[in-house]
Amino acid sequence: MTVDAHDFTAYVVVGAPNHFPVEDYLRADEQMTLxxxxxxxxxxxxxxxxxxxxxxxxxxxxxxxxxxRGS
Incomplete structure (x- = not known):
């Protein structure tokens, strides 16, 4: 799957600081963090x-x- 910069930036804005979705295909140590x-x-x-x-x-x-990042 390809994600462009705008999509990823929106993903970060919506998920930050600690509301990133848990992806069932990733291990716990591979999940998105801030x-x-x-x-x-x-x-x-x-x-x-x-x-x-x-x-x-x-x-x-x-x-x-x-x-x-400091915000």
């Missing part, structure tokens, strides 16, 4: 193309994730 969700979001940032007119774009995304 830490795992943010790790996936960070990994997904690698897929975002650079923006030549915004050289610090990826740093801004990373900082935004840090702020969101």
């Amino acid at each position: 830490d795992r969700a943010f790790a996936e979001l960070r990994e997904g940032m690698r897929m975002v193309p650079p923006r030549p007119h915004e050289p610090n774009f990826h740093k801004m995304l990373s900082a935004d994730l840090d702020v969101a």
Whole structure:
């Protein structure tokens, strides 16, 4: 199953901080957690193309994730 970035972001917004659905095909240690969700979001940032007119774009995304994780 393929999940795009918008779908996954919505999944995190709805499930955070501790209301992620329990998936019956995953072991307990594989279930989604807030830490795992943010790790996936960070990994997904690698897929975002650079923006030549915004050289610090990826740093801004990373900082935004840090702020969101701290909320």
